[in-house]
Amino acid sequence: MNDILSDAPIALRINGVAIDDDAVAAEAAHHGDAPDPFDAARRALAVRELLRQRAVSLALLDEGAPLDDAAVDALLERELTHVPEPDRADCERYYVQYPAHFRRNDIVYASHVLFAVTDRVPLAPLRQRAESALADVVAAPDTFEAVARASSNCPSAQVGGSLGQLLRGDTVPEFEAALFDTDGLGVLPKLVNTRFGFHIVRIERRVPGDAVPFDEAAAQIAAYLSERVRQRAMRQYVAILAGGARVEGVEFDGANGPLVQ
Numbered sequence: 718m719n720d721i722l723s724d725a726p727i728a729l730r731i732n733g734v735a736i737d738d739d740a741v742a743a744e745a746a747h748h749g750d751a752p753d754p755f756d757a758a759r760r761a762l763a764v765r766e767l768l769r770q771r772a773v774s775l776a777l778l779d780e781g782a783p784l785d786d787a788a789v790d791a792l793l794e795r796e797l798t799h800v801p802e803p804d805r806a807d808c809e810r811y812y813v814q815y816p817a818h819f820r821r822n823d824i825v826y827a828s829h830v831l832f833a834v835t836d837r838v839p840l841a842p843l844r845q846r847a848e849s850a851l852a853d854v855v856a857a858p859d860t861f862e863a864v865a866r867a868s869s870n871c872p873s874a875q876v877g878g879s880l881g882q883l884l885r886g887d888t889v890p891e892f893e894a895a896l897f898d899t900d901g902l903g904v905l906p907k908l909v910n911t912r913f914g915f916h917i918v919r920i921e922r923r924v925p926g927d928a929v930p931f932d933e934a935a936a937q938i939a940a941y942l943s944e945r946v947r948q949r950a951m952r953q954y955v956a957i958l959a960g961g962a963r964v965e966g967v968e969f970d971g972a973n974g975p976l977v978q
Contacts, residue, residue, distance in 0.1 A: 729759050729966035731766040736966075749834050749912075759967045767958040768792060793951070800950045803942035811938050812931050817898055819934045822926030823885065825896045828861065828878035829909075830854075830917040833870035847908055847915035854904055854917055861904065861919055870914070878919070889913070896920065 729736040736759075744758035751757035765784050771792060772778040778788045812819060832847040834840065850868055854861050865878030873880055885897055895909040895918055902920050909916040959969040 727966040808938040819929040824924035826922040828919045830865045830869040831871040833914040
């Protein structure tokens with residue numbers, strides 16, 4: 718009996734405040750592309766509760782009030798006061814390091830096999846089916862079209878998964894990144910996860926476009942680097958909050974150094 722009970726998930730509590738299973742299940746629906754949607758949901762809800770309690774302690778939010786965007790913004794503005802902004806040298810280094818990110822009019826000819834996420838299909842078995850099909854296609858690339866016709870949930874299945882000619886902006890961002898942020902051809906070695914499901918992707922041909930000049934890309938790079946540093950600071954901040962709290966039912970990595978300054 719004890720062995721059976723030991724496999725049950727630990728109730729999620731932050732400083733004694735319980736987060737019920739219904740809330741976790743509802744949140745998990747927003748994390749369908751995570752390896753474990755329920756673990757991701759528990760972590761996300763724990764973070765929100767840590768932030769809510771901190772906002773209450775600083776009189777930025779009334780006790781018992783739900784955390785809203787305004788309270789989060791006020792909290793982070795007060796607490797994350799030394800997040801550095803990237804300078805021109807930082808932006809130039811990023812531009813040189815990732816030239817594929819700064820091109821325009823690139824064309825990719827690609828095909829895919831879509832294993833669509835729906836309310837009726839459990840996520841874990843769906844991922845397993847997609848992983849198994851990917852392994853088969855990688856082992857025998859000539860079977861790609863047959864697998865697409867038999868298994869894909871996209872209308873392109875009728876033409877062996879072909880998506881034809883694609884430009885940046887033609888697909889959702891996560892699919893676009895898989896197509897354009899690498900230089901390879903053939904079947905991609907990993908599944909591409911999007912809001913629609915799991916994709917096996919094959920890139921048949923690339924037609925290079927033009928490089929975007931640095932001065933034209935600089936503002937975009939600065940915004941990206943600034944957000945990346947802010948996200949890192951946020952993760953460290955949450956780890957610090959978790960380290961000072963009584964957290965049950967989810968684990969947080971410790972802050973790996975002082976808060977970004």
